[in-house]
Amino acid sequence: MNQLEQTLADFDELNAQDPNTEISNGETVAKELLYSQRMTTQLHKFVNQPSEELQLAARSQHICRWKIPRSDYPMDRQGYKKWRLDLAVFHGETAGNVMIKNGYGDDKVQRVKDLLLKRSLKRDAEVQALEDVVCLVFLEFYLEDFASKHDEVKLIDIIQKTWNKMSDAGHAAALKLTFSNQMLSLVTKALQA
Incomplete structure (x- = not known):
């Protein structure tokens, strides 16, 4: 297994711990594991030869999302925005820690974090591609x-x-x-x- 495959497998292992489940093709699947697989499938349909960083960002878009529930924030627009920002930072940190464990350098880790934070949406082609896939x-x-x-x-x-x-x-x-x-x-x- 190469570095990318190992990191994606590690993301899947974390997402498989989601206590929330969905039924897909008659099988019960961890909700965020299913979401991450759908993201990867859609990414490969939408982008011809996506970069390693874009593949990692797509797979970790909701990594361990259940750990920061919406109910922990005020149920208004400001609470929603704060929750979404905190999630993006959390997803970046979680993905980054897995990437570092698998030998990725700071530049690639930072790129995945920037993609997950949707920095430069509409100006950065990969950020836009990730948003389109979402x-x-x-x-x-x-x-x-x-x-x-x-x-x-x-x-x-x-x-x-x-x-x-x-x-x-x-x-x-x-x-x-x-x-x-x-x-x-x-x-x-x-x-x-």
């Missing part, structure tokens, strides 16, 4: 469940915000996703508004 995974796998918990006005707002974070290439990929009739109707409404 949005594509959300739209493909998590929008439907999210929709069951929110009203249409909120959903349209979320879809529009998601769309605004994406590049033209991300938009093109999103339009090729397969949605249920209900989600397709919702996405269409959001994009026409």
